[in-house]
Amino acid sequence: MDTTTGQLIGYARVSTDDQDAQLQHAALAEADCARIFTDKASGKNTERPELAAVLDYLRPGDTLCVWKLDRFARSLIDLVTMVDGLAARGIGFKVLTGALASIAPNTPDGRLMLQVVGAMAEFERSLIKDRTRAGLEAAKAQGRTGGRPTVMDADKLAAAKARKAQGESVTAIAKALKVSRATLYRALADVG
Known part of the structure; x- marks a missing residue:
């Protein structure tokens, strides 16, 4: 045709x-x-x-x-x-x-x-994908990780758990720690 x-x-x-x-x-x-x-x-x-x-x-x-x-x-x-x-x-x-x-x-x-x-x-x-993966693995082996830095460090997590144990609301805790509620929920879920 x-x-x-x-x-x-x-x-x-x-x-x-x-x-x-x-x-x-x-x-x-x-x-x-x-x-x-x-x-x-x-x-x-x-x-x-x-x-x-x-x-x-x-x-x-x-x-x-x-x-x-x-x-x-x-x-x-x-x-x-x-x-x-x-x-x-x-x-x-x-x-x-x-x-x-x-x-x-x-x-x-x-x-x-x-x-x-x-x-x-x-x-x-495929080669680009493999090189990218290899580069990320090499960086990880050297202690470098990509992505957004964590907002919830160990001190904030400990404070959040203590406040939660005292019955404080997630909204109040998130506001006090200056993190989003979603971040707080995620951090608390990760620790159990």
Whole structure:
């Protein structure tokens, strides 16, 4: 089926609210996308409402256009499944930047390249995850831990337990110790 008669429809994704999709939007607009759908969600997040919306919006002859492959799919299986689903509906797929920018993923050669590049992207993400985990383990071995510093130290916890034993309310104790009630409940639950 000819997939070049419809519209180019763009999909953009940023991982966090702090990131801006402006670069992706500019590239998709320059490619003449008639409409752009944008998600603000981690690629690992399966809840991507705008991806679902764009997939529903596309019609035979349209082409889904993404800025980079990693903005669309996070695993090879996910990528191949979605591209196959688009092809079965007569919808094209186009990547604007990166290794897939110059190929047509609906051809046998293009499909091979799509799978190779997708596998390499998945491999790279695995390496990054492994390096991050190794770095965290090395820091932990040196006595450094990440995350938010604890608010309830041993003195505050002892004071909280003593006040609780005297019948003082959690709200009053939290206010006196200058911590949230949730923090106090969590600390008291952790000690039994």
